[in-house]
Amino acid sequence: MTDGTSALPGSGRLRRPGAARKARIDRLATVGGRSGAPGAPGTPAATDEDTADVGVSLLRDAWRRLRVTPVFWVGAVIIALFVLLAVVAPWIAPHDPGAQLLIGQTSRARNSIAPPQAGYPLGGDTFGRDLFSRLILGSRQTLLVGVFATLIGLAGGLVLGVLAGAFGGWADTVVMRIVDVMLSIPSLLLAISIAVLFTNPNLTSVIIAVSVVQIPVFARLLRGQMLAQRGSDHVLAARALGVRRAPIVFRHMLPNSLSPVIVQATLVVATSIIDAAALSFLGLGSQDTASPEWGQMLGEAQDRIDSHPGLAFWPAGCIIVVALGFTLLGESLREALDPKNRR
Amino acid sequence: MLRYTVRRLLQLVLVLVVLSLLLFLWLRSLPGGPVTAMLGDRSTPDKRAELTSVLGLDQPLMVQYGKFLGRVAHGNFGQSTGVAPGDSAIGVFADRFPATVELAIGALLFALVFGIPLGYLAARRRGGWLDNAGVVTSLLGVAVPVFFLAFLLKYIFAVKLGWLPPSGRQSPDIDATRVTGFFVLDGLLTREWDASWDAVKHLILPSIALGTIPFAVIFRITRSSVLDVQNEDFIRTAEAKGLTNRTIRSRHILRNALLPVVTVTGLQVGALLAGAVLTEKVFAFPGLGEALSIAFTKKDYPVLQVLILASATTFVLVNMLVDLSYAVIDPRIRTS
Amino acid sequence: MTLAACANSNRDQNSSSSSSSQTGGAATGATGATSSADTGAAPSSGGSTSSGGAATGSSGSATSSGGGGGETDGTFIFGAAGAPSMFDPLYATDGETFRITRQMTEGLVTFKPGTADVEPALAESWTTSKDGLTWDFKVRSGVTFSDGTPLDAKAVCFNLDRMYSQTGAGATQAQYWSDTMGGFKGDTKTPSVYKSCTAKGASDAVVTLTRFTSKFPAILGLPSFSIQSPTALAKYDANDVKAEGDSFVYPAYATDHPTGTGPFVLTKYDKDNNTVTLTRNENYWGEKAKSKTLIFKIIPDETARKQELQAGTIDGYDLPNPADWDDLKSAGFDVLVRPAFNILYLGFDQKNHPALRDLKVRQAIAYALNREQFVSSQLPEGAKVAEEFYPDTVDGYTPDVTKYPYDPDKAKQLLAEAGASNLTLNFWWPTEVSRPYMPDPKAVFTAFKADLEAVGIKVNESSKPWNGGYLDGVDARKPDLFLLGWTGDYNTPDNFIGTFFSDPTSRFSTENAPWGATLSKALAAADSEPDDAKRNAEYVALNKQLLGEYLPAVPISHSPPAIVVSSKVQGLVPSPLTDEKFAPVSKTS
16 A cells, blocks of 8 residues: 555555645545545545455446435436437427527617517527527537536546556656646636637637546546555456556556546536536636537526526526536445445 | 655645746736737737837747746736736735635635534434435535526625625725734724624625535535444444443544544635635625636736735645644544 | 716707817806806817807706705715726726726816816816917916925926826836827837927916827826826826836836825725725815715626615616616616717728728628617617717718618629629627627627628638737737727817728728828828818818728717716716716715
């Protein structure tokens, strides 16, 4: 156990500067919500050894427990509906979300928008576009933001984490210094800093800004997992058998490190969607007028909240429900995958 | 412990130097710039060129960075160009730092005062209505965008009901004496009770908005760690030994469950700084977060540099303090 | 509502009497009461038209409580959108700074409340030579600066010389001087209009110019050219501006000790709480301010300003979002609409796209834009479609110009004639900004994009933050089409079309047009024509050419900005120049 992950706030904590914070991220993501207490005296041993030997049995085990968890089903159903909506959106949206069909009844200057009417169940927005269609198509962009931000964050974290965790030594030092610098800036601040770099804010810039923030988190998580794996029996055994480094990393260490990563990824989808909305609120969101995104819709409707609450409440409600869905799924996955629950 | 602290501080300096160079290069690669921001729609190519050369922005980046480091060595981080033009960037930080600290303390207080007891109670009566309500609230708290919640709170409690002031730190017509810059504290020190009370009223709504996420996290951590601890052997032993509930509660469960709570609270500081950008903007609360969002729109480079470096410093320092506080809570660390 | 009504009547007055640039004096007391014995008519320049010294009556009816009502020791709290740069108006360019310094300092002349017409202030009257090069200002007697220094001709000349002899960083910051007067002392490239100022006795300040300009003396009413205390200027090193790193360091005078003759003096700038507090100048020469304390509370967020007003924690704020006007009015607030003294235009940059150098293409675009619908649906009430590059209250406006009513068929036909049926243009619009002439850039763009596409022009959209690439890009002449505008500083044609088109290498790239240099020369010639009638005729001719033969941009609209106050507030007169004075403002409880 060379790393802080192993012995939570236990011995050796003060030996390695910064170990505590690193450990915390690992632990939070691994087990935090359900069992923040592996650090509790009694069980200084980490969960890593347990996860090291997971395999099909753990997954089956997890599924067995998930199946009977209502929280999981609520989350899963929300997400399934959301994804379904995003996929079929162009076919079920009654109107073009960019077309100013109701412009005749709209005046931004006089703050009048088209009321709900036949064919336009929610009325128009401040540009005379059909709010209902925009909400439906917004699911698409929102899903894109959530999923791509997570994937990019995951990919970046994977590269850094594997580099650091699998090789150790100077690679570890360099990578972790970079991660430290990134972690030393609060997440939203980092996202803002990246978002302002783009001269032409659009969906891509939002996704990049939101995803970069997640890279160090995933990196630290994976590194902790990999480090724990390095000392585990099956890796030692493989090494003793003369298996080369790459196969060990990719066949043994990585797959066994993934379950906390999956949990974290699920939660990050929700965070990304909310962060994207925050960027829009700060005026750094996508300026693309034709393709709607919920965060963008909410950000733009902020100052109309008292006169036309619907413009803000609909997208806000959608974001909350979807974020809740991913959070519920993530939390229930975390509980199910937590080896401590295998009792 | 001392060696550890010194080492952490040295590491901090290294991080700051790297960060300052990155920041410097990053700021200068941003589109637009202070010259544009100063000239606005009166700008002409001639004026732009003149201002650029007067400010030395046409020199090579490394020369500019060298000059910047030279000034920093003398404690001069430059003058604000957008947030509070004419004030030094350090001055802007000094003026606004107490505001954000007050807000962060308010938010943490809110989160801790409600999060820990509720989390404890929820765990003790697992599955009860309080538990369920708490879990749902905490999940919602994470899912609702901070700025939207802030806006709702402001709209309902300040604009519609008029119970609390909608924005700012203190009513301008209160002629308060400034001592430390912490308005609540100043009022107490100078016995200007009305000034203190007014400042507190201005803090309530932003603190709730900013404290929701920490509340949700602290609630969940407390709950789960109490759940874990009460299943531990030593609690069972204590119960078997016939210790009173009260003793078990205070001496064993809470104390042992607190450790992860402290950890998480420390980790929330970063989230607080970030959330402050949104909350302070909504409540026009003159703190660091608001300064930051103005600095971004007005391209106030010196202020951006100081604010980001300072927030990184705070973040790192707070984390160090959290690490050190383990030693206080968990005696086993002290000995090692 | 009385105030809003008054604003309208002012505008009517303004438009009917504005054809003379040197409108004579008027009663200065804002309430119309004869508070100052010195109120006098200023003789206008030789031979030019002059209107008599009629009392303005501008706010006599507006101040419902007359002169006596209102709480005289109250506090008036105004919500400002940003922090002031500092308090020396010479170095300022931003409205937030000027709004504060306007209450503390005064110039030789000022603008009649509610109009852009010049009237006497620290100069009781003035005479001018026939060639318009020598100006004799009679300095008001019995006026002292707030530090006790008496105002005399020497103090006036000290101030003008100080502005003229700015150097280094100070010169780059004194932008209104370089905009209006040209260069500074010793500048050979752009020689200054200003030559010298000599004090003849205590009360005569004689200013000589190197050439005539139509801007003079109106520009002396700009806040930047306020007269400040020579003692304080010297004592606190007022000229000691330094450039350092990315920013400027201002001297103690500008940050802490501004000293003028105005009705208020600076008490404190509380940076912790973001408030600027002014107190009544009890020794003010004119009618004393109605409020004892005037507080500017800095609230950068627009929605927060509105809500503070609704919650009653501030008494007013500037530039309410037009979308909020109706809500605010129905909630009982007074939305005071200023006369629209601005212009929004769609600029053509003739640098990159050769098709834009063809007049027919530019005209086609003008016909393609449905400006009427845009103005009626997207701009606040009171907004008008612009037919020329400045509002009709400015000299040289003529109804007799080529007009471009909405006509998509004609647009298509013109495009076909020009052989530009497959046109693709880069259309730039700014984000993160709201200007008085353009409250909602996105709405402008969205409307015009649709119009252009309707006549078969493809639009490459490019949105950039105002300070983060938009202004830079427009100045670097990257777009083909762009949205920009201007709010007038004072009432001369040169302040509008001179600013836009004088420089052939400006954002319009008129250097690529055969008439670019000609236009530039004609603008300079018109500005330096001392004879009012001749000058007017020149501007009329220029306007006809601009719209009919040149069309370097399409004028879009004049949009009235507003200022909103609670219903308890009386006496605020909205000004087209945003030159609102808070001294006559009072508040009933």
